[in-house]
Amino acid sequence: MPSRALELRGEPPRALEALDLVVGGTAVAMAVVSAAGTVVGTVVGTVVGKALEPSFVPERLRPRQVIAGVLRPVVRVGGVQRRRLTFEAARQLDAVLPPVADLVMSRLPLTDLVRRHLDLDAIVADVDLDAVVMRLDLDEIAARLDVDAVLDRLDLTATVVNRVEFRTVVDAVLAEVDIAGIVSEVLDEIDLPEIIRESTGTMASETVQTVRMRGVGADEAVSRLAARLKLGRGRPAAGGATPE
């Protein structure tokens, strides 16, 4: 029995036995039907047509018609049996085919076969990758990327040191920066003259500046006084006293 091999491997023999039964039954039924057909054919073939269909006998009573009428129920039973058996066979096949296919597949080096017989390049060339990419939501994918982790894996310092041409970069930066302006602003802020004066300690210069500042203060005081006097005399503060 071929099921023995399967039985030894622990396969359930029940399904196979059922299959055997179905196949056997089908064979027997087919034999019966075939035999019936053959008998009919032989009878029809061997008996002369004329004899079967004597013209003197009425149509309904001719031998051919009579034989056909006798065999018709048998043929009908045969047809029913055939349909039933086909259905049964299909049902059994559904139960049996998956494990069999599994077995076959496990025996076949499919990857190797595909590699050997399929032109994967040609298949891939036919695929519209652009359309596939268009259907991908790249933003969504990018949002899921852990950029920090990616950056952690990169040695940015080494990359910059190795790949950046510092001279060019620095030149470009310097070309953009108004160094003279910055220096001037800084010096404006730190009051360089004052620092120089303090560090050199030139008394004369300091005295001169004090005298000048006093002079400016006195000038302002005098002009304020003059303006007040003009107002006191009922003249407008601006322009009234100018003898132009």
Added chain:
Amino acid sequence: MSEHELSTIPKDARAFQGQAAGVVTRCAGAVIDVVLVALALVSAYVGLVGLRFLLDPRSFSWPDPALLSFMSLMAALTGLYLTVAWVLGGRTFGDMLMGLRVVTARGRRLGWVRAAARAVAYVAFPIGLLWSAVDRRSRSVQDLLLRTSVVYDWNPRSPLKESDDV
């Protein structure tokens, strides 16, 4: 003046640079100038007397100083000094000490003619300087006549353009 030029002027004084100077500062400058010229004159006189003494000590007698000639010499010297100083530097020594500069109405240095006229006017009528106390733009009588003005300018070098006087 270029945008980034460094200023040697102290921060406190930058605000009033280029503004019309008041009467007190101007008078102080004028007094310094007069004292300077007088000192120079006295030194010259003493020097001359000393030289005469050295040359002929026996017959030396202290010369009688004629006040009139001294005053006229002093006036001439002052006028010359003021003219030269205003034309060449825009300022006298007194102006320099007080941080002043004499300029035309357009802010330029004085020409010879105008400087000389101004010097003569000051020597002849020094009291005219006091008008700057009451003038709206601190101009003296001489400034009004000759269209000049005196501004605060603490910058040691002159940033002013050359004279626009003929």
